[in-house]
Amino acid sequence: MLNRTAENVARATPEPLARKVRGISDKGLAWLFISPTILLLLAINIFPLFWAIYLSFTNYRANRPNEVVKNLGFANYQRILGDKDIWLAMQTTAHFVFWTILLQTLIGFTLAWLIDRKFRGHAFWTTLILVPMMLSPAVVGNFWRFLYEPQIGLFAYAISFVTRIPPTDIQMLSNVSLAPWSIIIVDTWMWTPYVMLICLAGLRSIPEYIYEAAEVDRASNWRQFWSITLPMALPFIMLAVLFRGIENFKMFDMVNLLTGGGPGSTTEVASITLKRQAFESWRTGYSSAFAIILFVAVFGLANIYVKALNKVKQR
Amino acid sequence: MKSRLKLALGLTSAITASTAVSNVAHAEDLTLCWAAWDPANALVELSKDFTKETGIGMKFEFVPWTNYADRFLNELNSHGKLCDLIIGDSQWIGGAAENGHYVKLNDFFDKEKISMDDFVPATVVGYSEWPKNTPNYWALPAMGDVVGWTYRKDWFSKPELQKEFKEKYGWDLGPPTTFDQLKQVAEFFQKREIDGKTVYGASIYTERGSEGITMGAMDVLYSHGFQYENPKKPYEMEGFVNSDKSVKGLEFYKALYDCCTPPGASNSYMGEGVDAFKSGQVAMHMNFAFTWPGLQKDENVGGDKIGYFVNPKGPDGEQFAQLGGQGISVVSYSDKQEAALKYIKWFANKDVQAKWWSLGGYSCLNAVVKDPAFPASQPYAQTFLDSMAIVKDFWAEPSYAPLLQASQKRFHDYVVAGQGSAKDALDGLVKDWTQVFQDDGKM
Numbered sequence: 001m002l003n004r005t006a007e008n009v010a011r012a013t014p015e016p017l018a019r020k021v022r023g024i025s026d027k028g029l030a031w032l033f034i035s036p037t038i039l040l041l042l043a044i045n046i047f048p049l050f051w052a053i054y055l056s057f058t059n060y061r062a063n064r065p066n067e068v069v070k071n072l073g074f075a076n077y078q079r080i081l082g083d084k085d086i087w088l089a090m091q092t093t094a095h096f097v098f099w100t101i102l103l104q105t106l107i108g109f110t111l112a113w114l115i116d117r118k119f120r121g122h123a124f125w126t127t128l129i130l131v132p133m134m135l136s137p138a139v140v141g142n143f144w145r146f147l148y149e150p151q152i153g154l155f156a157y158a159i160s161f162v163t164r165i166p167p168t169d170i171q172m173l174s175n176v177s178l179a180p181w182s183i184i185i186v187d188t189w190m191w192t193p194y195v196m197l198i199c200l201a202g203l204r205s206i207p208e209y210i211y212e213a214a215e216v217d218r219a220s221n222w223r224q225f226w227s228i229t230l231p232m233a234l235p236f237i238m239l240a241v242l243f244r245g246i247e248n249f250k251m252f253d254m255v256n257l258l259t260g261g262g263p264g265s266t267t268e269v270a271s272i273t274l275k276r277q278a279f280e281s282w283r284t285g286y287s288s289a290f291a292i293i294l295f296v297a298v299f300g301l302a303n304i305y306v307k308a309l310n311k312v313k314q315r
Numbered sequence: 316m317k318s319r320l321k322l323a324l325g326l327t328s329a330i331t332a333s334t335a336v337s338n339v340a341h342a343e344d345l346t347l348c349w350a351a352w353d354p355a356n357a358l359v360e361l362s363k364d365f366t367k368e369t370g371i372g373m374k375f376e377f378v379p380w381t382n383y384a385d386r387f388l389n390e391l392n393s394h395g396k397l398c399d400l401i402i403g404d405s406q407w408i409g410g411a412a413e414n415g416h417y418v419k420l421n422d423f424f425d426k427e428k429i430s431m432d433d434f435v436p437a438t439v440v441g442y443s444e445w446p447k448n449t450p451n452y453w454a455l456p457a458m459g460d461v462v463g464w465t466y467r468k469d470w471f472s473k474p475e476l477q478k479e480f481k482e483k484y485g486w487d488l489g490p491p492t493t494f495d496q497l498k499q500v501a502e503f504f505q506k507r508e509i510d511g512k513t514v515y516g517a518s519i520y521t522e523r524g525s526e527g528i529t530m531g532a533m534d535v536l537y538s539h540g541f542q543y544e545n546p547k548k549p550y551e552m553e554g555f556v557n558s559d560k561s562v563k564g565l566e567f568y569k570a571l572y573d574c575c576t577p578p579g580a581s582n583s584y585m586g587e588g589v590d591a592f593k594s595g596q597v598a599m600h601m602n603f604a605f606t607w608p609g610l611q612k613d614e615n616v617g618g619d620k621i622g623y624f625v626n627p628k629g630p631d632g633e634q635f636a637q638l639g640g641q642g643i644s645v646v647s648y649s650d651k652q653e654a655a656l657k658y659i660k661w662f663a664n665k666d667v668q669a670k671w672w673s674l675g676g677y678s679c680l681n682a683v684v685k686d687p688a689f690p691a692s693q694p695y696a697q698t699f700l701d702s703m704a705i706v707k708d709f710w711a712e713p714s715y716a717p718l719l720q721a722s723q724k725r726f727h728d729y730v731v732a733g734q735g736s737a738k739d740a741l742d743g744l745v746k747d748w749t750q751v752f753q754d755d756g757k758m
Contacts, residue, residue, distance in 0.1 A: 063716070151578055262731060264724075279385060282717070
């Protein structure tokens with residue numbers, strides 16, 4: 001049937017075109033098929049990247065199209081690396097990335113381990129746990145803002161119920177010490193299921209006979225966990241950490257919706273600073289340089305991490 | 316076959332003709348860009364008269380305040396043709412004039428005998444002129460606005476509260492005339508039980524993302540003696556922006572935020588302020604005058620329950636208020652500039668301006684606001700007039716955006732996050748603003 005269809009298509013192809021196609025090598029044909037994708041990638045990814053690199057050496061401002069564009073050399077880069085506020089934003093980002101990854105990995109792995117026990121109703125609980133991940137970050141940001149509201153928010157009332165502190169004193173988004181944690185809590189709530197899913201895949205990939213052999217050797221549960229479960233699931237955990245690390249390094253939506261970077265600059269992560277420089281202060285050249293620095297940082301760290309991941313996998 | 320061909324040809328002609336007719340009908344339609352807020356709805360209503368008179372249809376592109384600057388500055392910077400007319404914020408005037416986004420209106424005003432002397436002087440300087448205080452006009456003053464205060468007249472007039480207040484502070488509870496009085500009133504109401512509900516002193520601007528905290532803090536700083544620059548030497552800011560008086564002003568704003576705002580009000584601007592007042596949370600409410608018609612009509616807090624007062628005096632008796640509002644301009648990239656200018660000519664007309672005020676817009680025309688009947692025309696009309704007489708505005712330089720971002724950060728870091736001192740914040744602001752002007756080659 002398939003052969004007949006192919007024959008029909010071949011017969012229907014006009015002779016001049018058929019002759020041309022016959023003359024193309026397999027490699028040529030492969031290039032022909034992937035060239036639209038490559039062109040698209042060049043247009044929307046590679047060209048803007050090189051354009052941003054070019055802009056990063058200039059004083060260009062998108063809101064001053066008539067102004068002469070001057071070449072500044074590395075001045076933008078020097079200014080960024082010497083800017084106290086930029087370093088503060090990087091520290092805030094690092095703090096946020098560290099705590100979200102730590103909490104999501106610990107809770108995510110624990111949940112995966114529990115779900116893997118296959119208790120009664122585990123499918124229902126798995127689905128329920130996955131719900132936050134399926135929501136849009138815009139929706140999550142907005143409803144958590146209401147939950148955190150000190151006068152009407154459920155979160156403040158719940159904490160108040162437990163601690164007996166008046167709810168109006170629990171100002172998660174206004175308090176300098178609590179605001180970073182308010183974002184960490186929401187991000188952890190939303191993305192722990194994602195880490196859990198990856199860890200669950202890792203746990204399910206461990207062959208049952210290894211545990212049976214360990215049982216025969218009278219290895220305790222604790223010993224089995226440390227010697228079998230954790231080492232064999234580690235590549236998956238590391239993969240989850242990589243994905244979440246990259247995602248959280250460029251976190252914007254949740255921070256913007258919950259605190260807008262405030263109070264003051266307490267939760268101003270690098271992406272918020274970048275947006276402010278690029279689209280509020282209109283320092284296009286300066287912000288391009290900052291974007292390149294962030295890109296290099298993420299790219300470099302991710303590369304180091306992937307090498308470590310490969311080593312773990314080879315063990 | 317023939318009949319089918321005829322039918323097909325007939326349909327094609329009909330479709331072509333209808334498209335052509337509709338194109339003719341809409342060829343001169345103008346698009347007016349502005350913020351999505353109550354006055355914009357009033358303008359839609361008002362503009363129906365323009366369409367009736369001229370046959371030119373009006374379309375509107377309204378964007379919420381939070382995205383207003385981003386959206387329309389992007390449009391102007393990309394030389395977009397979406398807007399034929401734009402009601403742009405007062406701070407945009409420098410950039411829009413220098414970058415050629417707006418059509419210069421001097422020749423048009425001369426030709427049509429539209430005199431800027433017919434408009435409230437502060438609005439001409441604030442919304443139309445660039446460079447400031449020179450007769451170079453880029454907009455017609457369209458919507459006067461200024462920061463002022465509303466208060467709960469019904470709470471202020473409760474005898475038991477009046478008695479308690481008098482005993483505590485030694486003066487009659489009423490709309491404050493100085494900032495010290497304002498703080499006393501705010502403290503008095505903070506966390507007080509009124510009608511079985513806990514209420515708070517005041518709602519003030521604390522928003523971080525766009526311009527909120529700057530508009531609020533400046534409202535207080537001006538009356539404490541803050542100046543943007545040396546009046547004799549432009550761009551010299553040291554000792555003016557960070558003078559001792561300015562430091563006191565900023566300390567006052569922080570003290571007001573710390574003592575007397577509702578819990579969680581760390582990111583409040585116009586909308587949040589209106590919500591706080593309408594929901595009966597606060598005794599006083601700082602906001603632009605455009606919010607007043609809506610509040611006046613509100614069933615729960617409007618009518619006899621609401622009062623208005625001008626921004627109070629500072630410690631040395633100085634009294635200023637932050638200017639808001641906008642002028643209407645013709646976008647230089649529009650293909651319909653002739654029709655757009657017709658709209659501006661129509662809008663400058665006295666009768667149209669009078670109707671604009673009656674619909675809820677704030678006219679800037681002297682003939683309207685100096686009419687003897689004006690102060691009594693609305694309960695807030697006199698406060699609006701008094702406030703417009705004492706306005707000051709933020710930088711309107713082409714670099715207003717980075718200037719604004721710097722003040723947003725410095726003020727929020729100090730007032731809301733409590734980092735550093737007021738002196739640190741203002742010293743830092745001088746440093747940031749100096750850098751911006753150096754980048755611009757102005758220093």
